[in-house]
Amino acid sequence: MMRGMAVLGLYALQNGFMGFERSGLFYDEFSGDRVRIPIACWLVRTSDTMILFDTGLSPRAVPGLLRNDPLARFTEEDLLIHRLDLVGLEPDNVDMVVLSHLHYDHAGGAALFPKSELIAQKDEYSYAHYPSSFFESFYYRKNFELPGYRWRLLDGDTELLPGVTILRSDGHTPGHQSLLVELPESGPVILTGDACYWHEHADKERVPGVVWNPTLALHSLRKLKTIARLVRGRIFPGHDPIFWETVKQAPDAYR
Ligand SMILES: [Zn+2]
Numbered sequence: 292m293m294r295g296m297a298v299l300g301l302y303a304l305q306n307g308f309m310g311f312e313r314s315g316l317f318y319d320e321f322s323g324d325r326v327r328i329p330i331a332c333w334l335v336r337t338s339d340t341m342i343l344f345d346t347g348l349s350p351r352a353v354p355g356l357l358r359n360d361p362l363a364r365f366t367e368e369d370l371l372i373h374r375l376d377l378v379g380l381e382p383d384n385v386d387m388v389v390l391s392h393l394h395y396d397h398a399g400g401a402a403l404f405p406k407s408e409l410i411a412q413k414d415e416y417s418y419a420h421y422p423s424s425f426f427e428s429f430y431y432r433k434n435f436e437l438p439g440y441r442w443r444l445l446d447g448d449t450e451l452l453p454g455v456t457i458l459r460s461d462g463h464t465p466g467h468q469s470l471l472v473e474l475p476e477s478g479p480v481i482l483t484g485d486a487c488y489w490h491e492h493a494d495k496e497r498v499p500g501v502v503w504n505p506t507l508a509l510h511s512l513r514k515l516k517t518i519a520r521l522v523r524g525r526i527f528p529g530h531d532p533i534f535w536e537t538v539k540q541a542p543d544a545y546r
Contacts, residue, residue, distance in 0.1 A: 297338045298454040300544035301472055301480060304332040304374035306347030309396065310362025311530070316488055318498040318505055327362040328530040330396050332371060333482050334378060334385075334541070335455060335472050341380060342387045342455060343407075344470050344482050346400030347371055349434055371400045377542045382407070389457065391484025391529070392464040393419035394429045402437055409437075410451075412459065413444040415466025426464075426503065460486035460515060462508025463499050469515060471524070477545040479524030486511050489531040 307330050313322040335342040348356065350370060356363045367373065372382065382403045390398050390411045398419075401409055419430045445468070449457040454473040461467050463485040470482045485501075486508070487493050493516055498508045519526050528534055539545060 296340075296453055298335065298452075298472060298474055299338060300336045300546050301474060301477070302334040302336070302378050302541040302544045303538045304334055304347075304371065304377075304541050305369055305535075306330040306332050306371055306374070306400075307353070307356075307365035307369040308363060308532075309356060310360045312500070315500040316530075317492075318500050318502060318508075320500065325362055326532065327364070328488075328532055329535040331529065331535070332374065332400070333470075333527075334375070334380075335470075336378075336544070337452060337455065340386045340452060341384055342389060342451065343385045343404075344389045345391050345397045345484065346388060346403065348396055349399035349402070349431070352395065352399055352431075371403060374541055378544075387451065389451070389468070389470055390415075391469065391482075391486075392467045393435050394464065394485070395431050395434060397484065398434045399431075401434055401440075405437075405440055408441050408443050410443045410445065410457070411435075412466030412468050413446050414461075415464055415468075416442065416444050418465040423503075429501070458515065458518065460484070460511035462486065462502060462504050462506070462511045464503050467511070471518065471522070473522075473524075474545055479519075479522045480545065481515055481519055481524055481526050482529075483515055483526055484529045486515060487526060487528045489528050490526070490534055491531075492528065493526050 310325040333344040383406045456471040458469045460469045
């Protein structure tokens with residue numbers, strides 16, 4: 292029991308937008324129509340620890356994205372370092388970086404955090420180094436091959452601190468994880484990452500189109516829904532453009 296430790300707030304840090312095919316969003320759709328989706332990072336402030344959930348795109352990937360993707364939107368303010376600056380932080384002030392998984396739009400900014408503890412599931416870390424051919428384009432070694440960085444590799448659900456709990460949520464990838472944050476006023480929130488792209492995925496139990504194991508992805512979605520129901524919490528999906536319009540953006544916070 293860590294007396295005095297308290298979760299104080301949750302900040303949404305927008306990291307731009309990209310285009311994505313509906314067939315990539317929904318397992319049972321075959322439409323190549325593209326939709327604009329947000330790229331999200333989140334910061335959890337506790338009384339003594341700063342925890343970042345996901346790091347978005349690598350800054351060096353942004354020019355190519357803007358050249359090749361007509362739906363991409365990325366401003367100077369969308370850079371993660373500028374979003375952190377909005378809440379008065381530099382990368383070195385972040386104690387823990389929780390990576391939902393190591394896809395390029397979640398682990399792209401990990402290199403910004405040489406002083407932080409980088410936290411991923413062991414299975415994700417090893418798969419990312421030797422992915423199946425169909426997943427190679429989602430994993431860039433430069434994003435997570437970081438000599439001298441401190442990794443903490445987990446094996447399943449883990450309470451990081453009182454009120455901040457990692458929930459294993461495989462399926463989209465072999466070692467995906469989500470984060471349950473118990474806020475003092477707003478109540479519990481589950482940051483799903485790509486275990487739940489949109490609210491529609493939770494509501495209608497739809498599996499992501501980009502998926503390593505669709506059956507496990509469905510089990511994880513149900514697990515997150517069950518936990519949300521039991522703790523009377525809310526699901527904050529990973530890439531939902533409609534939800535994103537309703538999100539309080541940093542420097543505002545969910546308290
Ligand atoms: Zn992903």
